Amino acid sequence: MKQAxxxxxxxxxxxxxxxxxxxxxxxYVTVAVGMTAALARTLFRAGGVFLTDxxxxxxxxxxxxxxxxxxxxxxxxxxxxLYLLRxxxxxxxxxxxxxxxxxxALLLVTLGIIHxxxxxxxxxxxxxxxxxxxxxxVAPQAIIT
Amino acid sequence: xxxxxxxxxxxxxxxxRARDWLLEQPTYLPLEVLxxxxxxxxxxxxxxxxxxxxxxxxxxxxxxWVGPAAFVTALWATMRYRSWSFRLSGPRxxxxxxxxxxxxxxxxxxxxRFVGDDQIECTWCHx
Numbered sequence: 001m002k003q004a005x006x007x008x009x010x011x012x013x014x015x016x017x018x019x020x021x022x023x024x025x026x027x028y029v030t031v032a033v034g035m036t037a038a039l040a041r042t043l044f045r046a047g048g049v050f051l052t053d054x055x056x057x058x059x060x061x062x063x064x065x066x067x068x069x070x071x072x073x074x075x076x077x078x079x080x081x082l083y084l085l086r087x088x089x090x091x092x093x094x095x096x097x098x099x100x101x102x103x104x105a106l107l108l109v110t111l112g113i114i115h116x117x118x119x120x121x122x123x124x125x126x127x128x129x130x131x132x133x134x135x136x137x138v139a140p141q142a143i144i145t
Numbered sequence: 146x147x148x149x150x151x152x153x154x155x156x157x158x159x160x161x162r163a164r165d166w167l168l169e170q171p172t173y174l175p176l177e178v179l180x181x182x183x184x185x186x187x188x189x190x191x192x193x194x195x196x197x198x199x200x201x202x203x204x205x206x207x208x209x210w211v212g213p214a215a216f217v218t219a220l221w222a223t224m225r226y227r228s229w230s231f232r233l234s235g236p237r238x239x240x241x242x243x244x245x246x247x248x249x250x251x252x253x254x255x256x257x258r259f260v261g262d263d264q265i266e267c268t269w270c271h272x
Contacts, residue, residue: 140208
């Protein structure tokens, strides 16, 4: 019995047949890439409006910064997403699905955190730009002409 | 508004130290400091009643801030502390900031020994 517990993955595959592991991989990669693309498109569209405002209508600059940010987002998310998945051979369909869902949940939570950090950075950039044009906070005590 | 002139009390060491600090700060708009008792200040802003008694900030379009308001407006001109100028003039901190500034300002001649600078820089001063 103790021998059985110490079996390597390779032996497990040989004994049970890895009928689901490859499907876990395929499904995961499909969903992860799709999700990253959808999020990136949202970020690109909404962020574009934001950056145009921050750079006061300098459209080429705003577009360039936006593209750079989205490229970084893609690299980070795809890299992390693919790194995250280290599926072991799955014995039953239930195990396979449970594993897949667990991994996707972890990926989604991470993407959510990255997304909020991104929005926070946008907000900071905008706040800095806004401050530049604000009038003095208190009214003058007198006015001479 | 394109320029601010800060009129400080040149007879007080704390004020001179504050002036040096202000001149080192990066600002959003050009800032000029002027000793309140100097002939230049008298010539340009002679009719302004608070000169030399309170900190005064005057914009090139003629707006005058006095005392705590001048302090906040000088902070507003700096890039690093503009956000603080809004915080310190907000409803929660304004009363505290105002009384703190007035407390320091009223006793400003007594703080000199803490600053460790007793030199009189001006030729027009008569203590």
